Amino acid sequence: MARSIAWLGALARFFFRTLEAARWLPRAGRRVAFRVLLKQVWFTALQALPIIIVLSSILSFLVISQAVRELGRLGATELLGRLIVVAIVRELGPLITALAVAGRSGTAIAAELATNKVMGEVNALEGMGIDPLHYHVLPRFGAVILSVLGLVIVFDVTAIFSGLVAAGANGMTGQRYFEIVLASLSFRDVWLTVAKALVFGVIVGMIPSFHGLAVRGSPTEIPIAASQAAIGSILTIFLCSGLFVLLLA
Amino acid sequence: MTAPLRFEGITLPGHQSPINLEVPEHRAVLVLGPEASGVDALPGYAMALDQPATGRALVFGEDIARLPRRSALAFRRKVGYLPAGDGLIHNLSLQDNVALPLRYGSDLSEREITGRIRIMLTLLRITDAAERRPADATEEQRRRAALARALAFDPALVILADPFDGLTDRAAAELLELARGGETGTGSRRTVFMTGQSAPQLLEPRIEVRYRLAKGELQRLS
Numbered sequence: 001m002a003r004s005i006a007w008l009g010a011l012a013r014f015f016f017r018t019l020e021a022a023r024w025l026p027r028a029g030r031r032v033a034f035r036v037l038l039k040q041v042w043f044t045a046l047q048a049l050p051i052i053i054v055l056s057s058i059l060s061f062l063v064i065s066q067a068v069r070e071l072g073r074l075g076a077t078e079l080l081g082r083l084i085v086v087a088i089v090r091e092l093g094p095l096i097t098a099l100a101v102a103g104r105s106g107t108a109i110a111a112e113l114a115t116n117k118v119m120g121e122v123n124a125l126e127g128m129g130i131d132p133l134h135y136h137v138l139p140r141f142g143a144v145i146l147s148v149l150g151l152v153i154v155f156d157v158t159a160i161f162s163g164l165v166a167a168g169a170n171g172m173t174g175q176r177y178f179e180i181v182l183a184s185l186s187f188r189d190v191w192l193t194v195a196k197a198l199v200f201g202v203i204v205g206m207i208p209s210f211h212g213l214a215v216r217g218s219p220t221e222i223p224i225a226a227s228q229a230a231i232g233s234i235l236t237i238f239l240c241s242g243l244f245v246l247l248l249a
Numbered sequence: 250m251t252a253p254l255r256f257e258g259i260t261l262p263g264h265q266s267p268i269n270l271e272v273p274e275h276r277a278v279l280v281l282g283p284e285a286s287g288v289d290a291l292p293g294y295a296m297a298l299d300q301p302a303t304g305r306a307l308v309f310g311e312d313i314a315r316l317p318r319r320s321a322l323a324f325r326r327k328v329g330y331l332p333a334g335d336g337l338i339h340n341l342s343l344q345d346n347v348a349l350p351l352r353y354g355s356d357l358s359e360r361e362i363t364g365r366i367r368i369m370l371t372l373l374r375i376t377d378a379a380e381r382r383p384a385d386a387t388e389e390q391r392r393r394a395a396l397a398r399a400l401a402f403d404p405a406l407v408i409l410a411d412p413f414d415g416l417t418d419r420a421a422a423e424l425l426e427l428a429r430g431g432e433t434g435t436g437s438r439r440t441v442f443m444t445g446q447s448a449p450q451l452l453e454p455r456i457e458v459r460y461r462l463a464k465g466e467l468q469r470l471s
Binding site: 026027028029031032039115116119120121124125126127128129130134135 | 339352
């Protein structure tokens with residue numbers, strides 16, 4: 001318990017130091033940070049598109065196929081829209097996307113930063129007068145937030161279209177399907193989805209950087225940092241997902 | 250006149266007695282010491298990347314460790330620093346590594362930076378390897394790129410940690426000449442402070458002051 005509180009305290013300090021560093025990022029440094037951000041978006045969002053599309057398609061197809069059949073038997077196909085919006089778009093979309101990004105990019109960020117620290121790159125940056133938070137953390141933080149948000153949108157749109165295929169395969173027309181889905185979709189669902197994507201983005205952007213830069217200099221710490229980053233991110237994502245349901249659903 | 254670099258009462262790791270050292274302007278100063286003797290900690294203390302148990306390091310009369318973080322980072326840009334190894338960023342090419350401090354810490358346009366980098370790469374003779382990542386370059390090319398990066402702002406003071414490790418005598422002499430930045434009536438154009446385990450004999454005429462750490466004390470070599 002004491003260790004968890006200490007971890008949370010150190011993470012919070014790291015988070016606020018990063019926000020503070022963002023306030024005084026030099027004008028010229030923004031160009032450098034932007035380049036790192038673009039590279040990270042390429043790795044975190046664009047290269048992850050196939051896996052997100054596949055996951056979303058399969059998940060949505062399975063859930064909607066079963067739901068159309070079961071709800072049809074009960075004569076409650078109108079509930080299908082709510083199911084898609086609440087279960088897939090609002091809950092599973094952000095959750096599964098964040099887990100995929102944490103597993104794929106979070107571990108990579110932690111391992112990369114830990115390697116940089118061990119190889120002396122972080123020290124060298126400090127020696128050049130470059131804040132490692134500006135060069136390493138802020139761009140990755142921003143990139144992961146943007147990436148998670150973008151990937152959640154891709155996940156949800158793919159899920160809706162994959163649901164259309166599943167509904168069609170079970171005898172529902174496309175027009176009826178979209179009527180049900182659109183009737184169930186509210187502004188609240190949209191902002192809750194966006195809020196979750198942003199919060200999960202912050203988690204996956206921050207925890208791996210924190211663990212990556214926390215290594216002291218031994219190469220054996222690199223896999224430990226990657227593993228701690230994955231576990232920390234995944235647990236925090238589930239905790240926050242639960243909090244969202246408790247407080248806002 | 251204030252010495253560009255001064256160590257006052259610094260205690261090195263593993264030693265009890267504090268040491269004092271002054272690096273005079275326009276001179277190349279080398280401190281030698283065996284591996285794990287603590288000599289390799291001096292560049293980090295000078296740049297305030299590490300904290301000594303006692304004492305302080307003054308760069309141009311300023312204790313960087315006491316400056317607020319933002320000012321400390323800006324101050325470090327006045328000094329050329331070559332860390333042990335090379336400290337190059339491994340996912341950047343050698344030329345992007347050299348350009349990094351200029352891109353981050355100057356208001357030069359990309360065109361001006363490119364022109365300046367081209368001159369640096371030519372001077373350091375690594376134009377052919379400019380596009381290579383550090384992992385694909387030779388140790389000498391990496392060291393040359395790291396020195397080019399340290400000299401990017403044309404600093405008056407250069408701090409080099411283990412600069413000659415793994416280099417041929419000729420390459421080491423060439424890098425020292427570049428670090429000195431040419432000669433003036435009073436000595437080298439830049440002040441150079443170096444640490445290491447040994448230095449090639451070929452360099453002796455170009456290093457004005459040499460010390461060796463023995464039994465925790467600095468002994469000036471003739």
